[in-house]
Amino acid sequence: MSAATATPPRARPRPSTWSRTSATGRALLTTVLATGVTTFMFLPLLALHLSAAGTPVGRVGLLIGLLSLCGQGFSVISGLLVDRVGARATTTAGFGCRIVGYLLIAAGGPALVPGIAAVGIGGSLLVLSVKARLVTEAAAHDDTRGMLALRSTFGNVGVVLGPALGAVAYPLGFDTILAAAVLSHLVLGFHLTFLTKDEANAEAKNEAKNEADDGPAAPHPPHAADRRPAPERTAAPGRRGPTVLFLAAVAYWAIYSQLNSVIPLTAKTLTGSTAAISVVFTLNGALVLLCQYTLLRRFLGHLPPRTLLTAGFAAFALAYLALLPHAGWLSLLLFTVPATLAEMLIGPSLDELAVTTAPRRRTGRALGLLGLAGAVGSPLGAGLGTHLLQSLHGGPGVWLTITTTAALAAGACLLLPRTAR
Template sequence: MNTWRGTSATGRMLLLAVLLTGLTTFMFLPLLALDLTDQGIPTAQAGFLVGLLSFCGQGFSLISGMVVDRFDSRFVLAAGFVLRIAGYLLLGLGLADGTHMGALVAGIAVIGVGGSLLGMSIKTLLVRDDSVPRREMLALRSTFVNVGVIVGPALGALLYPFGFDYVLAACVASHLLLGIRLTARPVQAAPPAGSPTVASGRQVPGSGESWARWQWGPLVLVGVAYWAIYSQLNVVLPIAAKELTGSAAAISVVFTLNGALVVLFQYSLLRHVFRKAGTRTLLALGFLAFGGGYALLIAFSGWGALIAFVLPITLAEMLISPSLDEQAVRAGSLRRTGLALGTMSAAGALGSLLGSGLGGYLLGSLHGGGLWLLISCLSLAAAAFCFLLPKGSPQHA
């Protein structure tokens, strides 16, 4: 792959870090609720603990972005690895000590905060890497994340019969080795903040494209809308998939197919098909794909409808997710890259919270085609709203 060969040594290590941290995260995350309930913890408390992990990860993102901008990259990376390792150890201690709730809460909160620091610092360093165009770097990052989503649960399932402690030990070992590897050598620094270009001639984030503060409002709203719609895959779709097919395993098929498609086509789609498209065009096309996917469920049912639904939904994810990050980086300055990305992650946290709450309510109020029609209409409205964003020019840096 040309982009991989052209990526700097530091960029390659960061992408491998994305892969390995994703693998370990999805090794233990699907098993966490299962092990908690097996330990005798009530399902309500188990649900709270799993939700706490997501809240601390996404909710801390805005602060993480500011920390990344303010402090040395190696320090932030080291802090993220240390917190994650400490969190895994606390979680293991809580489970071993008669399910001590204090240790469990502390461990899960620390894992979430550490993951936020890690994810934000790695993403910021990747978009500051000038060795390849920014859009292609973000596409590669998304591909590596989804490899972890697919492979991680399988690795966790292989280790789980030996005990959940083995899963946590694998997480600790991988983070320890990776942390030493990434922080023991200097992390590639970004070009000086006052430099409009780098030696390669590519633009860097924020060069010549300063936004007014009010223009952040539409971008944040687009981010909230994306995650509110996307969160229905975790709220409404698991129930709807079972009703459509009669199989409780249907939602697993959806996520497996979704992840596989992203891994196979994310990079090629943005590198070859939409290379010259502006980000707001990609965002609008993504929301149109969302609308089309949910519209399919209005008139059709069964496995065929569910598989057909996955295709436009995956297309929407591949277009919108990296485009939001690219648009956010463009809107900020080089010194505030972390803050820009953190703002979009915070918008994602808010959108997920709103989408989960509204999705659960609407599932009980609307039935069948009415719910899908509403989501489709919201998607079309979001597509139109994307054109309130500044047009700018297609980014190749």
């Protein structure tokens, strides 16, 4: 066969993120799954446990709020620790803090408040440090987006499995759930502290040692992988970049918080069924688990994160517009699909922009600021949303206000720096 008529070889499919991840990266992803399961075994049942122990309802609310405040509000300090003392040491501290917290909660009495605070702070340390280590693992393979999407998928598996396992274990006693959390954290903490190494960091240290011993390395011809634009870092974003990114994250959490505050009430009004919100969350979870990784890595992998962020907020705007006709189950289902698409696009894109625009030694701080945005946006959005719902009696003004907010956030995302893919 002549060269002119020869069929060009078919390009090999890109290996999956899991198959390219080191043993340490896989252990970190397993940690995301296991801590997600134990957290959501524990969290939905905490209020029931406190009430059964005779805690007044008002104090139960304050204790649940303390857990959330320590988890998200501590994120900036967690990010600083990641940058200053290292992600590995911060991971170990997070496991230790959570184990102590669970034990204090089991003790009850005066130990309850510091125990809940320790669980929240430990969770913040774990989330930030594990995410930073996964980003470092992914950078060696030019697969930051795939890793962030895979991490989100593993986390959502924990969100789905945790409440079910918690419901099964609860008849055995709340201490059984706490014991499972402590045991899993001991095993994972020991493994990540003593039995694994951060391969990307070890490689960098070896290169630095070799250069110190042998002098600067001789220049070498660029490998094919080196000729591609590196997405892991971009040009300096200027002063407006971090500010716009932080405000976009606040807007995301403010809009997303409606799923826990306004939408449950609206779902019952639209359908007359208290089970309607369960349908929304079940469909939302199934779509995220089945579609997020494939969507972000295979179908939208060529698009810059700024574009995905803009599209995500536009999807939020469409979702809340679907509630305007007040068409019962149809409106609710038409809301759920674009709202889930927005969740799938915005969360990982915020993380990707944070780690690709921040200086290398400030990755933890950048991720910590996104956590702080959640601490600001979630209560702000929930409070304003329920106020609008009450004052406007669930009329179209509620959905037009949220839609306008999402549209403004989409426009603001166009001010973010461009990043190469």
